[in-house]
Amino acid sequence: MTSGSSAPADSVMALPVTQICAGTPWPDIVWIHVHDNEETARQTAVQTLSQIQQGCLLDLRHDGSREISIQNNQANYHFDPNRIFTPRGRQSSLKCRDGNCDVAAKQLSQATKHFLNQYLMHAKLIVAVHNNHPNGLSVHNYKAGGSMAQAMNKIAISPNSDGHDFFYVTTQQAFEFLASRNFNVVLQNNQQVQDDGSLSVWASQQQIDYINVEAGMGHSATQLAMLAAVWSYMQQYYQV
Numbered sequence: 001m002t003s004g005s006s007a008p009a010d011s012v013m014a015l016p017v018t019q020i021c022a023g024t025p026w027p028d029i030v031w032i033h034v035h036d037n038e039e040t041a042r043q044t045a046v047q048t049l050s051q052i053q054q055g056c057l058l059d060l061r062h063d064g065s066r067e068i069s070i071q072n073n074q075a076n077y078h079f080d081p082n083r084i085f086t087p088r089g090r091q092s093s094l095k096c097r098d099g100n101c102d103v104a105a106k107q108l109s110q111a112t113k114h115f116l117n118q119y120l121m122h123a124k125l126i127v128a129v130h131n132n133h134p135n136g137l138s139v140h141n142y143k144a145g146g147s148m149a150q151a152m153n154k155i156a157i158s159p160n161s162d163g164h165d166f167f168y169v170t171t172q173q174a175f176e177f178l179a180s181r182n183f184n185v186v187l188q189n190n191q192q193v194q195d196d197g198s199l200s201v202w203a204s205q206q207q208i209d210y211i212n213v214e215a216g217m218g219h220s221a222t223q224l225a226m227l228a229a230v231w232s233y234m235q236q237y238y239q240v
Ligand SMILES: [Zn+2]
Pocket: 034, 035, 038, 129, 130, 131
């Protein structure tokens, strides 16, 4: 495994990305971990990559918290890194404490566009890894009548499974593959989903196959099993 950080020299602010690569590159597929406090997701992704020996994880490392805080000569601000990938999302998620907040918005916009162009624009498949808390999101939120129902096109719920462990995908192909393997899966409604700036919204706008592997914090064995299924999916649809 190799890792390295890179920041564009000409940019005032860059997203704090560390790239962790194993074996040979796999340009069609990008792995990404954006919430620095979701340690189980980071560890299981790195472990899976080291077994596959192909591809890279983009790991956003900040100060161990969910949000990224920026302090520079222009402004102090913070934001949820999974709410910045569309203009509308950036506008509503940027929390500017003091300084020149217009400049802050421009910095964030420039840094995000650079990040998307450099790492994600040419991907065919994006694999995101997340963790949630016992009182946090679960697959049941996406059921008809649930708080997230508007974002759901199709849902598969596996009996006797933990609702916190689920896939959230943007393509019918990924939905069918993963649902047939007895996992909880939500297919995003790409027409009706709220544009909150999350990577799933951006990926669907770009027509990129996107799989979020979402598991409860500490559910290492389950998240590894889910990632193994994603590896099977990659072999079936992306390996030449
Ligand atoms: Zn997350």
